[in-house]
Amino acid sequence: MCRIFSAQTADRYAYQTRSIRLGGHATSIRLEAAFWDILEEIAMLQGVTLGRFLSKLHDEVLEFQEEEMNFTSLLRCACLTYLAEVRGQEDDNDRLRREAVQAFHTAAE
Template sequence: MCRMFAGQDPDRYALETRRMRLNGQSTSIRLEKSFWRIIDEIAASEGITTPAFVSKLHSEVLMLHGEPQNFTSLLRCTCLVYLENCPTLLAAE
């Protein structure tokens, strides 16, 4: 069973840092490439750029819950929620 997980391409979990603006402030966000791929897909499905999606998400979280303690964790969980609600995507992986 673990071979499926351990045998994956290391590039999938390599970290990638992207610089973008969140509500007008320049910042860097560091996530695994697999998460960036999903975030890029979410943004494209919304018809906006990835920085615009991430900034919009940050703004909405601020309004609902205040400043998130760990925004990168929120982004990872956003990917999970997206995958959980798109079962055809999980089957294609």
């Protein structure tokens, strides 16, 4: 039963550290490769670069919470939310694309 989980290749769960800019500051985020793959998929679905997607997400979270958060943990949970509630759901994919166009277009103005 556990073979689907235990037989993963090590590169799938190996950590990758990437440098990005959040709120105008350079920082590094360390996530497992599988999470980076999902985040890249989400950014692509929204038609933006991964860096732009992460920066926008970070800004939006600060608007809602107005305090520091564990952004790396938030990213992992965002990936799980995407897999559980969005991926494969055409209506949700379309809604996500529409919201992204509006959010990123407004941010560029």
